Amino acid sequence: KNEVEQSPQNLTAQEGEFITINCSYSVGISALHWLQQHPGGGIVSLFMLSSGKKKHGRLIATINIQEKHSSLHITASHPRDSAVYICAVRSNFGNEKLTFGTGTRLTIIP
């Protein structure tokens, strides 16, 4: 079992829909990152969080430490949100390793 599991692997939705992408992990963590990889390949950091909830524009990230689960929500989705969304966790065992999920490919249809 991978340390970081994302679901769904692929998601297609209509413009305007509310999007939820999930990330579950199996180890104790000190931080969780959400990243966005554009179709051209560039990777952008969206959020880094260790508790609670963060919001930036139409994006919301939540984390439940007890359940070892995080969600990324997109409100009023737009075709420009089409990208691969990647979850990554830093273990709290003190090493330098950041473990990445394999990503969720989101396609928003106009």
Next chain:
Amino acid sequence: IAGITQAPTSQILAAGRRMTLRCTQDMRHNAMYWYRQDLGLGLRLIHYSNTAGTTGKGEVPDGYSVSRANTDDFPLTLASAVPSQTSVYFCASSEGQGAYNSPLHFGNGTRLTVT
């Protein structure tokens, strides 16, 4: 524009050849990282550097070496390329010393094909 610059953007390399992927950042970040991205797998850490003058091995370091002579530059060298090193390579940085307690900034990647 502040950020991370990687070069080359793409490269086709014959097996056995030596290759250095360049990475430069102008944000004065302490920590820098090299990842490879392969289909069906998450990003995997090759090597990292918490600060100029120090480097460490990630989870897939074999066949690669790095140096960190100054804050800005973090080149990745393949001493003798093999086909299994065909991948997309990303350089990244973060502000804090010690990994991952601050947001990551990524370069645009280098697509390397070893034939």
